[in-house]
Amino acid sequence: MAEFTRFDNRLGILGWLGKGKWGLERYLYILHRLTGLAILFYFMMHIFVTSLRAYGIYLWTEGNFFHQPIFRIGEFLVFAAFAFHAFNGLRLVFVELGFAVGKPIEPIFPYETCISKQRPLLVVMMLLSAVLFAMGGYELIMALGR
Amino acid sequence: MAETKTIKFHIRRYDPKKDKEPYFKTYDVPFQPGMVVLDALHYIRENYDPSLAWRYSCRMGVCGSCGMLINGSPTLACNTQVATLGGTEITIAPLPNFDIVKDLVPELSKMFEKHVAVSPFIVRDEKELDDEKGEYYQTEHQLEQYLQLTYCIRCGCCMAACPTLATDPDYLGPMPLSQAHRYNVDTRDGGRKTRNEKTGSSHGAFKCHFAGECSRVCPKGADPAKAIQHMKRQLVFDFLHLIKNQKPCEKQHGPGNEPKKDVPPAPPYTV
Amino acid sequence: MKETKYWTGHILAGAALLFLLGFHFIYTHIAFLFGTEDNITESLSKGRDAQPVFLVFFIALLGLGLYHGLYGLKNILSELITCENCRKIVAIILTVVGILLFAFGSYSSFVAHKNATGMKNTVSRLEVNNG
Secondary structure (H helix, E strand, O other), rough: OOOOOOOOOOOOOOOHHHHHHHOHHHHHHHHHHHHHHHOOOOOHHHHHHHHHHHOOOOOOOOOOHOOOOOHHHHHHHHHHHHHHHHHHHHHHHHHHOOOOOOOOOOOOOOOOOOHHHHHHHHHHHHHHHHHHHHHHHHHHHHHOOO | OOOOOEEEEEEEOOOOOOOOOEEEEEEEEEEEOOEHHHHHHHHHHHHHHOOOOOOOOOOOOOOOEEEEEEEEEEEEEHOOEEEHHHOOEEEEEEEOOOOOEEEOOEEOOHHHHHHOOOOOOOOOHHHHHHOOEEEEEOOOHHHHHHHHHHOOOOOOOHHHHHHHHHHHHOOOHHHHHHHHHHHHOOOOOOHHHHHHHHHOOOOOOOOOOOHHHHHHHOOOOHHHOOOOHHHHHHHHHHHHOOOOOOOOOOOEEEOOOOOOOOOOOOOOOOO | OHHHHHHHHHHHOOOOHHHHHHHHHHHHHHHHHHOOOOOOOHHHHHHHOOOOOHHHHHHHHHHHHHHHHHHHHHHHHHOOOOHHHHHHHHHHHHHHHHHHHHHHHHHHHHHHHHHHHHHHHHHHHHHHOOO
């Protein structure tokens, strides 16, 4: 049999974004990854900086290098990432363990999928995330005002 | 007489013998009421280019051959009305995340290899087959557990929409995983633990992160994302020993159909 | 089934982190809820280090955070890398990084705890002597 070349049509990393044509859950999945990476990066730095206290170096406390407003704003961004990642993660725990996606049903057109079943949970979690975000913002304004 | 509306079809072409990369070619097709994308492809082949290749068979959304990327969304060409797409320009490309054989023909064999790898059949003691008077009974509730998944036509639209498969070709994907779950929840089946080895592996169900695209694009409403999430729960509960390993249901006999006693064993095979 | 074990750990660690990090943020940043001002001072930090319960808390946060984060990173990278051996190498590197950071972080917490309790004992001894 003759061998033909096949063209690799995998979308690659841009396929994660789906060229802007996909649903809300797709974007939450991307944002979950990005915020996770940001938090991990911060966490590793944080371990290093706070571990220095064993040698009497307190870089993050009042009057020290990392207590400057620019770092406080950076910390707020990490907090915002946490606010999203935590509540979206909680939604994912429920969804991925099959508790918020509904029961098996017979598909009757127009089809109802598990996406619409978990939407109320998504809305609640995003609202909680927004509340946490607002609290962090309030704290930042207070801290910068001091 | 009213002027016929013309639709521009931008079609992604690729001939492995001539082309290094796929390219888009545009064809004008006169619109007719009730026209589906598959009709337009036939029109192009008959009037412009007989070399245009795509795969189709039943023309009514049953065989799952004509899955393609229509206006950026994976769906069936026979099931998509041109009128509902709106506008005068339509872009058609082969399903992504599969290799292209030619033009709009994707190479589906890797998907079917993954499908076979999860044992998509009822696993149980074969001796029962000899008891031809017995029947497997299932309640409506037991049937409902897997009925939705039997509607899958293996068109590959879910695989094309999956973001994980966009970068990781080893991931099993929505179709094979949901079909594994279809048999896992069947009361006649006894192969869940064996399938768990495959579906709970590093290329299995845990690579699904619930972007939900597979369920959104499924033309038969089989909802693979839901099946995968239920499968994850089963995998975790199996790992934590929270589910008893139930034996598959046994054949039952109605009145007058009791299994025959003292039946002599079948003669040995002669071939 | 190995992946099932790791993933279950990832999910459980994530759920635990929600509460642990929530508590961490409350005592460091959201203190205004309780009428207190900025909690990021050296003396408050030393005060926390002196309590054994905070030592356990820091080490739990460190371990669970590193596991959850690095497993997530491994998941992302294993989807981007297509060669199986490279995936294994990445997993080994991330495990080693995790163990090193955990060892460094928990060692520092122990030392900080020791220093803080030592200081507290010295202060109380001085108080006794002066008293």
